[in-house]
Structures are given as structure tokens and as C-alpha cells.
Amino acid sequence: MKNVIDVKHLTKSYKSNKAVDDLSFAVKEGEILGLLGPNGSGKSTTMNCILSLLKFEAGEIKIFGKEMAPDAYDIKTKVGVVFQDVAVFDELTVYENIDYFCGLYVEDKATRAQYVEDALKLVGLEENKSQYPKQLSGGLLRRLNIACGIAHKPKLIFLDEPTVAVDPQSRNNILEGIKKLREDGATVVYTTHYMEEVEILCDRVIILDHGKIIASGTNDELKALAKIEEKVTIEIPDLAPEKLAGFDKIKNVSEVEYDNGILKIVYRKGKNNLIDMMEYLKENMIQYNKIFSERPTLNDVFLELTGKELRD
Amino acid sequence: MFWHNYKYALKALCKNRMLVFWTTIFPFILAILFNLAFARLHDYDVFEPFNVAVVNDEAYQNEKVFSEAFKTLGEGDEKLFNIEYTDKDRAEELLENGDVDGYVYVVDGKKKVKIKENGTNQTVLTMTTEQISQSAKIIDDIAMSEIAKSAGQPVDVVAIYQNAVKVVTEAEPNVKDESHVMNVVSVEFYSLIAMACMQGAMLSCEMMNRCMPNITNRGKRVAIAPTRKGIIVASNLLAGYTMLFVSIIALIFFTRFILGVEYGDNIPFICLLAAIGGLTATMLGMFLSVILKTRESLKNVIIVVVTMLGSLFAGMFGAMKMFFDEMIPIANKISPVGLITDGFYSLYYYEDMTRFYINVISLVVISILLFVFSIRSLRRQRYDSI
Numbered sequence: 084m085k086n087v088i089d090v091k092h093l094t095k096s097y098k099s100n101k102a103v104d105d106l107s108f109a110v111k112e113g114e115i116l117g118l119l120g121p122n123g124s125g126k127s128t129t130m131n132c133i134l135s136l137l138k139f140e141a142g143e144i145k146i147f148g149k150e151m152a153p154d155a156y157d158i159k160t161k162v163g164v165v166f167q168d169v170a171v172f173d174e175l176t177v178y179e180n181i182d183y184f185c186g187l188y189v190e191d192k193a194t195r196a197q198y199v200e201d202a203l204k205l206v207g208l209e210e211n212k213s214q215y216p217k218q219l220s221g222g223l224l225r226r227l228n229i230a231c232g233i234a235h236k237p238k239l240i241f242l243d244e245p246t247v248a249v250d251p252q253s254r255n256n257i258l259e260g261i262k263k264l265r266e267d268g269a270t271v272v273y274t275t276h277y278m279e280e281v282e283i284l285c286d287r288v289i290i291l292d293h294g295k296i297i298a299s300g301t302n303d304e305l306k307a308l309a310k311i312e313e314k315v316t317i318e319i320p321d322l323a324p325e326k327l328a329g330f331d332k333i334k335n336v337s338e339v340e341y342d343n344g345i346l347k348i349v350y351r352k353g354k355n356n357l358i359d360m361m362e363y364l365k366e367n368m369i370q371y372n373k374i375f376s377e378r379p380t381l382n383d384v385f386l387e388l389t390g391k392e393l394r395d
Numbered sequence: 396m397f398w399h400n401y402k403y404a405l406k407a408l409c410k411n412r413m414l415v416f417w418t419t420i421f422p423f424i425l426a427i428l429f430n431l432a433f434a435r436l437h438d439y440d441v442f443e444p445f446n447v448a449v450v451n452d453e454a455y456q457n458e459k460v461f462s463e464a465f466k467t468l469g470e471g472d473e474k475l476f477n478i479e480y481t482d483k484d485r486a487e488e489l490l491e492n493g494d495v496d497g498y499v500y501v502v503d504g505k506k507k508v509k510i511k512e513n514g515t516n517q518t519v520l521t522m523t524t525e526q527i528s529q530s531a532k533i534i535d536d537i538a539m540s541e542i543a544k545s546a547g548q549p550v551d552v553v554a555i556y557q558n559a560v561k562v563v564t565e566a567e568p569n570v571k572d573e574s575h576v577m578n579v580v581s582v583e584f585y586s587l588i589a590m591a592c593m594q595g596a597m598l599s600c601e602m603m604n605r606c607m608p609n610i611t612n613r614g615k616r617v618a619i620a621p622t623r624k625g626i627i628v629a630s631n632l633l634a635g636y637t638m639l640f641v642s643i644i645a646l647i648f649f650t651r652f653i654l655g656v657e658y659g660d661n662i663p664f665i666c667l668l669a670a671i672g673g674l675t676a677t678m679l680g681m682f683l684s685v686i687l688k689t690r691e692s693l694k695n696v697i698i699v700v701v702t703m704l705g706s707l708f709a710g711m712f713g714a715m716k717m718f719f720d721e722m723i724p725i726a727n728k729i730s731p732v733g734l735i736t737d738g739f740y741s742l743y744y745y746e747d748m749t750r751f752y753i754n755v756i757s758l759v760v761i762s763i764l765l766f767v768f769s770i771r772s773l774r775r776q777r778y779d780s781i
Contacts, residue, residue: 097780134619136608138777153777159621170612174410175403183403187620190396231616 084111085148087239087270088133093142095125095132095294102128103139104294110239110272115265117285118274119381121391125294126274127167130241133272134164146239160188163237163269167244169228171216177227178203178212181234188235202234205260222253229257233264240264241272246280258284278381290385297388302381309379309387311337312350315360318372320344326367333359396622397630404602404634411601418598419642422591423649429587430654432518433580444474445516448489450500451480458501460531465499468523475523499524526582584656585739588669591643592735593702595676596683598635600698603684606631609778610684610691624773628681636677643669661742668742668755672735675758676702678765679731685769705732734758 088110095103103125110116118126131137133144135153144151146158171180181199189195203209206226216224229245242261246254261284265271273284281288282302289299298305312335322341330339330346335353339346350356357376364371386392408414449455455462469478479495486498490511497510497520506528510517606627608615617627647665650656658665680698687694708726726733738754 135777136615136618138779153618154623156621156623159619162619164616164619166612166615168612170616172403172407172613174407179403179406183399184616184620186399186403187396187617187622190399 084113086110086145087112087147088272089143089145089148090129090133091143093129093132093139093144095128095137095139095142102294103132106142106291106294106296108289108296108299110270111287112270113265113268114286115261115271115273115284117281117288118272118291119276119278119281119288119385120291121276124276124291126276126291127243128294129291130164130243130272130274134162134241161238163233163235163240165229165232165240165242165245167247169216169224171224171227171231173216176213176215177208177219177230180216180227181230184231185234188237198234198236201236202230205233205263206230207256220250220253222249222256225249226253226256226260229260233269236267237269239270239272241274243274244276246275246277254280278385281381288381290381290388292385292389298384305381305384306379309384310351311379311383311387312352312356313379314377315348315350315357316375316377317346317348317364318344318374319346319369320372322346322369326369329363329367330360333363335359397626400622400627400630401634404605404631405637408598408602408634408638414598414601415638418591418594418639419645422587422594422642422646425587425590426584426646426650426654429580429583430650430656432515433583444469444477445519446479446489446495447476447520448479448481448486448495448498450483450486450498452482452500454501454504455499458504458506458531460534461501461506461527464527464531465524468527475519496520522583581657581659582740582743584650584658585665585743586736587650588643588647588665589672589732589735589739590706591646592639592669592672593676593706593732594642595636595639595673596680596698596702597695598639599632599677599680600684600694602631602635603628603681604691604694607684609688609780610694625770628770628773632677632681635680636674639673639677640670643673664742664748664751665739668735668738668751668758671755671758671762672731672738675731675735675762675765678762678769681769682765685772702732705730706736708733728757729761731758731761734761 086109088108090109091107093103093106094101106125106129118129120126128137132139132142133146133151135144135151135155146155147161149155149158151158172183175183178199181202182195185195185198185202189198200209203212206229208223208226208230211219211223211227216227219227225245225248229242232242233240245261246257249257258280261271261273271284273281275281285302287299287301288305290297290305298308300308319341321344327339327341327346330336330348333348335351335356336348337351338349341347348360363369382392449465466478468475479489481489483500486495486500486509489495490498490509493511496514496516497508499506499508499520501507506524508521508524510521604610605613606617606624608618618624620627644666647658647662647669651658651662679702683698683701684694687697689697708723708730728734734754734757738751738758741748741750741754
């Protein structure tokens with residue numbers, strides 16, 4: 084598959100603060116690439132540089148094989164952007180907003196009318212098309228924001244934290260919509276600090292911190308970077324201190340924490356972890372209720388690589 | 396693409412209640428308030444002369460044109476004032492006791508009015524003093540210009556002054572004549588129309604903000620669209636100008652045909668100047684919007700301050716025009732507000748249209764310069780931060 088975006092050695096500073104530091108990456112046609120990082124890690128700045136909205140000190144940006152510039156209209160025709168902040172006209176209805184922004188790309192009225200209807204359907208706003216933005220809930224407003232950005236059926240879509248402060252129903256709708264866009268052939272660059280969304284959506288993830296790539300790969304590749312294998316949570320209403328100390332001695336256990344009847348065990352990489360733990364419970368006749376086992380998350384990867392949480 | 400953007404820009408603008416109020420409704424409200432305030436001037440049956448004092452000191456007597464003109468207002472059957480000539484202390488005492496509604500005095504060549512409270516009589520006194528002061532200044536200007544033309548040849552200064560007075564008084568009918576009172580009112584409405592024109596700066600700033608990614612989120616979306624910035628900017632500005640133009644023309648016709656303000660034969664010229672003035676204000680708003688690298692709210696405040704300062708210099712809020720003409724002569728020669736108001740004043744004062752057309756041409760030139768500079772700044776623009 085060919086590259087839709089090529090970024091080489093991109094560097095951008097805000098005064099003395101380096102927001103993007105010698106960043107290089109590529110986005111392949113048809114994939115959903117996640118740009119994951121905490122607030123201030125350079126995700127939005129990277130996106131705005133790619134879109135030629137921001138000046139940058141060094142680097143080369145190509146989209147569809149051509150150099151991106153403010154007047155690269157042939158490239159812009161194929162690009163759609165959903166910004167983090169809602170960017171619609173309060174004075175226009177839902178339909179008019181989508182029609183207006185779509186009209187900046189598509190001149191033919193009949194085609195545009197169909198595109199607007201498709202966008203309304205994609206984000207589930209068919210019943211709200213006569214309403215004004217102020218009449219919409221936060222979640223519906225976000226959906227409108229997305230519809231305005233993708234109505235012209237772009238081949239490359241940038242989504243900058245599109246689910247910030249939305250209700251679960253709208254979030255699901257948005258994520259489903261993004262999957263649908265990819266199914267229709269679009270390449271998607273998805274910036275977020277919600278690791279769960281990245282895990283659900285993205286084929287490949289780039290983790291940013293302080294404007295640098297600290298890791299990249301598929302979800303599984305990134306999780307393989309984590310030193311932990313799994314996290315096990317067990318409900319044990321009553322656990323004697325000497326029995327608690329015994330958990331530390333089980334093979335591959337790296338951390339043990341017991342609080343308020345909940346035992347949390349973190350395992351290093353290794354085999355038969357759960358079996359060893361079950362045997363210990365049985366041997367020591369420890370009464371337990373439920374057991375949960377979790378695989379490491381991207382947050383664990385980030386924590387290991389940077390020493391801080393993604394949401395810090 | 397142009398008309399698509401124009402259609403929606405105009406639609407959004409017309410539904411923006413705040414902008415519609417300040418650019419369209421507010422001038423109408425002011426027009427109605429002006430009309431109510433000046434209503435007594437139309438009604439000669441109820442208009443009685445009222446008492447004023449004049450500080451008749453050396454400074455006052457030195458202002459010969461002004462003092463002579465003011466004197467006529469206290470003479471005849473249809474006099475405007477009952478004038479008592481006195482010294483400053485006595486004038487102050489009369490004002491304190493409520494025996495006069497105000498008194499007139501001259502300090503360093505500047506004509507001043509002191510009043511104790513606000514009311515119709517006080518407004519008439521202030522307005523009339525200002526009017527006569529302006530006329531006296533024009534007479535002086537005309538006379539000085541004639542003297543300068545003589546290029547060192549002996550001249551009859553008295554004859555020149557008499558001629559200048561004739562020119563002004565012919566352009567300005569006798570002060571006791573009803574048509575003059577109407578003209579005094581008309582001048583106030585000229586100022587109102589000029590102020591309405593200047594609202595174009597606010598409108599165009601709003602329209603520009605909509606296509607600037609460093610100011611609004613909608614600007615970001617517009618900036619990444621494959622539409623030439625020039626098309627977006629031009630269609631947005633045209634939408635703003637359309638709304639402004641319709642508002643100003645409606646205001647002119649409302650004041651003329653509903654409120655009955657007398658503009659004489661000047662209506663086509665007023666419309667022309669208002670159209671050009673509105674265009675210049677639109678370009679000024681665009682220019683300020685482009686050069687001011689600050690957030691939207693602060694930008695709006697700066698634009699209001701700039702236009703209000705221009706209005707102050709241009710005398711839209713009283714007799715400040717002459718003061719600023721003397722203090723900063725260049726200000727009103729290059730300020731769009733100054734040129735608009737001067738254009739309206741020239742319609743009122745001069746039979747000859749030369750000065751009016753000079754103002755119109757100056758406004759067109761300034762509009763072109765502001766537009767060209769703004770567009771050059773906007774082209775291929777990328778931002779340090781957004």
C-alpha cells in the first residue's frame with residue numbers, strides 16, 4: 084500500500100518550547116492511524132502543520148505524494164478535517180451548516196444534496212437537520228462537527244479528539260461512523276488521549292510525548308513493549324498478612340496490593356501465571372469470590388516508557 | 396463557490412442578533428431619539444426664546460465673526476435667545492440662580508458653553524454655539540484662502556471677509572429661518588449616517604474573523620477548504636457590505652420620509668457618499684482584522700475604539716472636529732470617518748461640489764489601498780500559532 088502522508092523531520096516550536104521535535108512518520112492508504120499522547124504532547128500541532136495551517140521550522144510534508152502548501156487546492160479537495168473545537172455557525176441549521184461546508188468542496192448542487200443526506204445519516208442527525216446548533220446537546224453538536232468535516236467524502240480524514248466531552252451513546256455513534264468511513268475507503272488520522280478508542284479503532288498507533296515519537300506499531304506490538312504480562316484482580320474478603328506476603332513469592336509476580344477486600348497482582352512476562360496463583364489460593368485455603376484478568380493497556384505502555392499516566 | 400459562500404455568509408449575518416442590532420437597529424433607534432430631541436425645533440408655536448448670558452470680555456470681542464453672528468440670535472421678533480452681556484462672575488451667578496440656561500464664553504479662541512443641567516434649551520444653546528463656531532471658522536478659512544491667493548498684492552481684507560460671510564450665509568440660510576433650523580437638524584442626521592457607515596468596520600471584522608484560522612474555529616475549517624482565500628474573503632465582505640448598504644439606505648429613507656428630515660436635493664449625494672463611506676469602513680475593518688494579531692473579542696474592542704476615536708476627531712460627538720483639525724490637521728484628512736463627515740458637511744456648507752468629490756475620491760483611494768494591503772497579507776498565510 085502506498086503512503087498517503089509522508090512526514091519527515093518535522094520540527095515546530097512555540098517560542099522556546101519545542102512542540103514537535105524532528106518527527107517522521109508515514110500513513111498508509113486505507114489505515115486508521117492513531118496519534119496518542121497526553122495533552123500538550125504535540126498531536127494537534129502536528130496535525131495543523133500537516134494541514135499547512137501552522138508554520139514550522141524544519142521538515143517536509145507530503146500528502147498524496149505532493150508537497151502540502153496553503154494553496155495546494157488539489158490536495159485539499161481530498162482532505163477532511165474534524166477539529167477538536169466545534170466549528171459551526173450558530174445562525175445556520177444543522178442541514179445548512181453541513182451544506183455550507185460541503186459546498187466549499189462540492190459545487191454541484193444535486194451531488195451536494197446527496198452528500199449532505201449521507202453525512203446526516205452517518206452521524207445520526209437526520210431528525211435534527213432543521214435544528215440550530217444551540218438546540219443540540221453536546222454529543223449531537225460533536226456529531227454535527229464531524230458531519231461538517233467529512234460530508235464531502237474525503238479520501239483522507241483528520242479527526243482531532245472528536246469525542247471529547249461526549250456522552251457514551253454519541254461516542255459509540257462517532258466511533259462506528261469512523262469505522263464506516265474507513266470501510267468506504269478513507270484513510271484516517273485519529274488524534275486522541277483516550278487509549279480505549281485507539282485500541283478499538285486504530286490499525287497502527289504512534290505514541291507522542293513532548294513532540295517526539297516514543298513508540299509506534301500495532302496495538303499488539305506496542306503492548307509487547309510492556310514488561311507486564313497481565314493484571315489480576317481477586318475479591319478476597321479476608322486475607323491474613325502472612326498469606327498476603329506469600330503472593331510476592333509466586334513466580335513472575337512483580338507487584339501485590341491489597342486494599343478493602345480487593346487483591347491486585349501485576350505479573351511480569353511468563354507462562355502459567357494464573358495456574359500458579361490458583362494453586363497458591365488452594366494450598367492456603369484462601370476464600371475468594373471473583374477473579375478478573377486484564378491484559379496490559381496502552382496506558383501501561385505509556386507509563387513504562389515515560390513514567391507518567393496518559394491522562395496526566 | 397463565490398455565491399455559495401455569499402449566500403450563507405449573508406444568511407448567517409442576518410440571523411446574528413447582536414450584529415443586526417448594532418449595525419441596523421441601533422442607528423434607527425438613535426434616529427428616532429434624535430427626532431424626539433429635536434421635535435421642539437420644528438414647532439415654532441411652542442419655541443420660546445430663553446435666557447442666556449455671554450461673557451463679553453476682550454477674548455469674546457476679538458472673535459468678531461462669531462460675536463456678530465451670535466448677536467443676531469438675540470435680535471428681532473423670532474429671536475432664539477434673550478442675551479445678557481456681562482462678565483464671567485455675573486454669568487456664573489445667573490447660571491447658579493437659574494436665571495439663564497447657560498452662558499457662552501471664549502478662552503484662547505475656543506468658544507465654550509457652560510450649562511448647569513441637561514435639557515432642550517441647553518441642547519439648543521450648545522448646538523447653536525457649535526454651529527456658529529464652525530461657520531465662523533469656515534468664514535475665516537475662506538477669507539484666509541482668498542488673501543493667500545492674492546500672492547502679496549494689496550487686498551481689501553474687509554471686503555474679503557464680507558464676501559466670505561456672504562458665501563457662508565447664502566449657503567446657510569438666516570438662523571431664524573425655519574429651513575435653517577431644519578438644516579441644523581440635518582447636520583446631526585448626517586453625523587448619524589456617518590456613524591452608521593462606520594459600523595461597516597465592525598461587520599467586516601466579523602466577516603474576516605470567520606475566515607481566519609488564528610481567530611475562529613470556523614476560520615480553520617475555511618482555511619483547509621480548497622477554495623481560494625480571495626474568493627472567501629471577497630464573498631464574506633460583500634455579504635457584510637450588502638447588509639450595511641441596505642441598512643444605511645434604509646436609514647436615509649427612514650429619516651427622510653418617516654421622520655421628515657430635510658436633506659434638500661442632496662439625497663443622491665448622501666446615498667453616494669454613504670455607499671462609498673460604508674465601503675471604506677468595510678475595508679478598514681478588514682485591514683484592522685488582518686493586522687491585529689489578537690483574539691476575537693479584543694480585536695472587536697480595538698475596532699470599536701478606532702472607529703469611535705475617528706468619530707471623535709471628525710466631530711460626530713460635538714464640537715471636537717475643529718479642535719482636532721487644529722491639533723492634528725492630518726487626522727481628518729486621512730481618517731475615513733473624517734472624510735465621510737467632511738463630505739456630509741461639505742454638502743451642507745458648499746454649493747460647489749469639488750470638496751465633496753475630493754472626499755469621495757479620497758475614500759475610494761483609501762479603500763483600494765486597505766484592500767490591496769490586506770489581501771497581500773492574507774495570501775499564502777501560515778500562522779505561528781492558532
